[in-house]
Amino acid sequence: MADTAPFLSLTGVTKSYGPVEALKGVDLDVHAGDVLALVGDNGAGKSSLVKILAGAHPPSGGEIRLKGEPVHFASPGDALQKGIATIYQDLAVAPRLSITENIFLGSELTRTIPGLPGLHLLDKRRMRREAGALLTRLSVNVADADTPVERLSGGQRQAVALSRALRWDARMIIMDEPTAALGVQETRLVLDLIRRLHAEGRTVVLISHNMADVCAVATRVAVLKGGRKVIDRGIDGVDADRLAHMVMTGREG
Structure with a gap:
């Protein structure tokens, strides 16, 4: 069953905050290698769904299956251990730390010292080398991996956050509004990063209000409205x- 099942499958997932129903029985399959865009107006349920997928919030009801097997994410760290990384809009990077320090945070x-097996030191050289390799893999040119992240552009910071997810070998990467507040050139860089993840066979879940960005990189789109999935195609x-019209009306026609 696990060989033919979607990478991640949600069945009848609900989420309530007291009397407020944020999600009302969402069914959603995320297939390996998809770039699935989740779109919808404010209050549609996107944030709640992302927090459930990320392991930040438990669902109130329904079932989640990972490669065909029932799964419960106890925390974001638990989700990451199971191959799902989430990159939020604020990126959760430490601005004053270097690129390398952020990727390996x-x-x-560590490395040992000959003759002192109980003593471990940070292997800065190896971390710097691997950080550079991860950025090269994403075709991002940064002169020095010791550069503080606060000196990087918005697109480069996205690359650092993605490199950290790749360092953990995440198979599914959730990107929450990755191009928000970016200029044209930086947006192009982020969209190219998503294309590279797709080319590697990674699964991407993209949350965005920018319909042009969605159409540029997504393979599928799911529209949420009023806590329900109304379109999946x-x-x-x-x-x-057309996508903006679908979001507004909840209909394909």
Whole structure:
């Protein structure tokens, strides 16, 4: 069953905050290698769904399956251990730390000293080398991996956050409004990063209000409205204007 099942499958997922129903029985399949865009107006349920997928909030009801097997994410760290990384709009980077330090934050590499097996030191050289390799893999040119992240552009910071997810070998990467507040050139860089993840066979869930960005990189789109999934289809034949109409009306026609 696991060989043919979607990478991640939601069945009848609900989420309530007291009397408020944010999600009302959402069914959603995320297939390996998809770039699935989640779109909808404010209050449609996107944020609640992302927090459930990320392991930040438990669902109130329904079932989640990972590669065909029931799964419960106890925390974002638990979701990450199971191959799902989430990159929020604020990126959760430490601006004053270097690129290398951000990529390896919480998973630093160490080395031993000959003759002192109990003593471990940070292996800065290896971390710097691997950080550079991860950025090269994403076709991002940064002169020095010791550069503080606060000196990077918005698109480059996205690359650092993605490199950290790749460092953990995440198979599914959730990107929450990755192009928000970016200029044209930086947006192009982020969209190219998503294309590279797709080319690697990674699964991407993209949350965006920018319909043009969605149409540029997504393979599928799911429209949420009032806490329900109302549309789930391939992106072929859909342009930004039509997608905006689908979001507004909740209908394909």
